[in-house]
Amino acid sequence: MSNYYNSSRKLHFSQLELEPVVRDLEHEFKSKGADSLGSMEEALTWYDMLLNNAGEIAGEFIAPRAEAVDEKGCKLEDGTVSWAQETQENMDMLAQSGYMGAMLERRFGGLAMPVSVNNIIVEMISQADASLMNLYGLQDIAVTLQKFGTEEQKQRVLPKFAKGEVSGAMALTEPDAGSDLQAVSLKAIEKDGKWYLDGVKRFITNGSGDVLLVLARSEAGTTSGRGLSMFLCEKSPEIVVRRIENKLGIHGSPTCELQFNMAPAELVGKRKFGLIKYVMSLMNGARLAVSAQALGIAQAAFEEAVEYANEREQFGKRIVEIPAVYQMLKSMQAEIETSRALLYQTGLAVDMMEIYERKAKAGEKVKTELRAATALADFLTPLSKFTISELANRAAYDSLQIHGGVGYMKDFKVERLLRDARITNIYEGTTQLQVVAAIGALVKGLFEKEMEEVRSMELTSLKKEQKEVISLLDKTLSAIASVHEMESLEFHDYTATYLVEMASILYRLKLYLPIAEQNPDKRNILKFFLMESDARIRYLENRIFHLKEQYGENIDRLKDDFLK
Ligand SMILES: Cc1cc2nc3c(=O)[nH]c(=O)nc-3n(C[C@H](O)[C@H](O)[C@H](O)COP(=O)(O)OP(=O)(O)OC[C@H]3O[C@@H](n4cnc5c(N)ncnc54)[C@H](O)[C@@H]3O)c2cc1C
Known part of the structure; x- marks a missing residue:
């Protein structure tokens, strides 16, 4: 039996402080509906059951079909797009098992599940078949409509x-x-009170x-973003699929x-708020889902690499015993574990933001709380995507490397990953x-401000490590300050990637310290990640220092070689 709800996912799920989220979603446990949840314990047991079931579907049903899905792909015939038969079976299985509409309210037939819990399902589905997550994850469309659509639109579409x-x-x-x-230019034209x-x-x-x-x-x-609105457009002959990409x-996923040929559409929310409000919300949800997708791929790549490294023998021993090989495995393991902490906490930050959005909509005075929660979600969401999508690429690359020549062949899963x-x-x-x-x-x-907590954590077993993290934090804060002394905005932009990477490392260390303190079996991972982080932070700090020394305000000179 293969169940993707593994011990790491269980541990990180158990770290989520879900109570305020669940209380809000379950109306303080006062709802009388047949499927409403009556207490926090009941909610946690139920989520755990849903995750366990989804893990089993991912491992037992979806994963074995992934190769066929990859081979068959999608087809466009006579203007109609079809998925691979196995993709359809996967979607049917998820629907029959009740996972569609996971984050929709119960009155629309949804499960009223927190974003942070659904995220774990997305991660497990992606480990089995990354392309399926795109179709499952597009339920974000429904979530966006739930937030911003009219009651009539919601009643019509969400069920x-x-x-x-x-x-x-x-x-x-x-x-x-x-x-x-x-720069979007597709036209929305209003005629006799209707949009096309x-x-x-x-x-x-x-x-x-x-x-x-x-x-x-x-x-x-x-010509600006303020001239854009969001529209709900249901399938019609006026929308033509001109091609699907090879x-x-x-x-x-097709x-x-x-091509929209005066396709009938309906405005969603307020005119002119399309990009600045609704698309930002939609994209943030999708960015979180892609981060979960990337982590699922990284996990799959890691597991394939461990499996293969234990089977393959060269020079009279299993390659897993060769330092150059287990070095790659160790690095993948530490990155995946700490990134999982980041991903799950990002989901929670989005859940917290949504609580305050709902409260604000209901007229409660929560402006300050909403602003703070939104700022955190808006920071952690791109930080997660930045961190984890790059990790997925590195993990898949190293996993293929560990496979050697067979990794390059279609016979092994890693080339798909x-x-x-x-x-x-x-x-x-x-x-x-x-x-x-x-x-x-x-x-x-x-x-x-977010990192301040690391200075006051009361740790006993990891005091030395905590000190080291604080020292790395101080280096990172100095690097941020040193960049911002510069007048050249081009210098700021050039070094932004380095600074965001430093922030990602530190944030993950902050999240992982207490996990490792409570779970002795995770301390090796923390220590290894800290050691690698120390080297990486010093490297990035140095890079900024030398760039400043050598180019300073004239950093824009670096592009001269390429301008045509
Ligand atoms: C398989 C697939 C599925 C997709 N699905 C969807 C979908 O469902 N819906 C949808 O709307 N779109 C979808 N997209 C589009 C996707 O979101 C865009 O391709 C992506 O946002 C990048 O835009 P672009 O391809 O035009 O690249 P460009 O914007 O042309 O970027 C080219 C390069 O320039 C860099 N660059 C550009 N601007 C900046 C900047 N200001 N600062 C730093 N670097 C910059 C980029 O990082 C990139 O390296 C999909 C794309 C693919 C390939």
């Missing part, structure tokens, strides 16, 4: 999501609007789905080019754009 009768798509990207979504969409969208995952959320220019003549990985990992640091905003989103928290002091 169908919860039953698994419809699938969704998020249509933002266009040929000339990728990272820069302010006209134009092209590119690279839309499951663009052939039934319910699309589309970013479009509703304010003719504008791509490197995630073959189970990537579509869409390498191909699937590659998209995670591109879509939902590239790694470089995650840096842009995360750096503000370092500049404005949120990171420093």
Whole structure:
């Protein structure tokens, strides 16, 4: 029996302080509905059961189908897109088992599950088949509609999501609007009180789905993000799938080019708030899901590598005993463990933000709390995606390396993992754009405030390690200050990646210290990660120092060699 709800996931799940979230979702346990939860204990038992069941479905049902899904991919015939049969079976299995609409309210047929718990399901599904997560994860469409749609839109669409009768798509990207979504030009035209969409969208995952959320220019003549609104657009003959992409990985999920020919649509929320409010919310949910997807891939790559390294013998011994091999395994293990702490806490931060959003909507005076919770979620979400999508790529790369020549062959799973990992640091905003989103928290002091806790933790077994973390924190804070002494904004941008990486390491150390304190079997991982972190922080600090010395305010000279 293969169950992906493993001991590490159980441990990190147990670390989540879910009580305020569950109390809010379950209306202080006062609801009388048949499927409402009556207490915190009941909720935790129920989530644990759902996770265990999802882990079993991922390990036993989805994983064995992943190779066929990858081989068959999706098809476009006579304008209709079809998934591989195994993908359909996977989706049917998830629907029959009640996982569709996991985060929707019960009145729409959902499970009212916290984001942080659903995240673990996404991670396990991705370990089994990363491409399936794109289809399952697109329930974010329904969650966004639940937040911002009208009651009529919600009643019409959400129950169908919860039953698994419809699938969704998020249509933002266009040929000339990728990272820069302010450049979106697909037109939204209002005629006799009704909206119609006209134009092209590119690279839309499951663009052939039934319910699309589309970013479009509703304010003719504008060029900025303020001229964009969000629209709900249901499948119709006026939306044509022009092609599906022939791509490197995630073959189970169709990537579509869409032509909208005056397709009927409905406004979601307020006009002109499409990009600045609704897409930011939608994308943050999707970024978290991609982080979970990436961690699932990293876990799969790690497990494949451990398995193979134990089987393969060279020079009269198993390769797992060779330092150059177990060095890679050790590094993967520490990165995955500490990144799991980051991912799960990011999910919790999003849950906390959503509590205050709901309270604010209900008229409660929680402006300060909402602002603080939003700032934290807005920092941790790109930090997670930055960290974990890069980790997935490194883990898949090293896992293939450990496999040697067979890793390059289709007979082994790791080549698929390498191909699937590659998209995670591109879509939902590239790694470089995650840096842009995360750096503000370092500049404005949120990171420093968040890290203060590490100075006052009362640890007994890991006092020495705590001191070392504090020393690394001080180095990182000095590096941030030294960059911001510079006038050149180009210097700030150039070094932002280094600073965000330093912040990611420190944040993970902060989260992992108490875990290792409480769990002696995790102390080796903490110590190994700390040792590697020390080297990495010093390296990044040095890099910034030398750049400053050598180029300083003239850093822009570095591009001269490439300008044509
Ligand atoms: C398989 C797949 C599925 C996708 N699914 C969807 C989907 O469902 N819905 C959807 O709307 N879109 C989707 N996309 C689009 C995806 O989100 C974009 O490809 C991605 O955001 C990058 O945009 P781009 O490809 O135009 O690259 P560009 O924006 O052209 O970027 C090119 C390079 O320039 C860098 N760069 C650009 N601007 C900056 C900056 N300001 N600072 C630093 N570096 C910068 C980027 O990091 C990148 O390295 C998908 C893409 C793929 C490949």
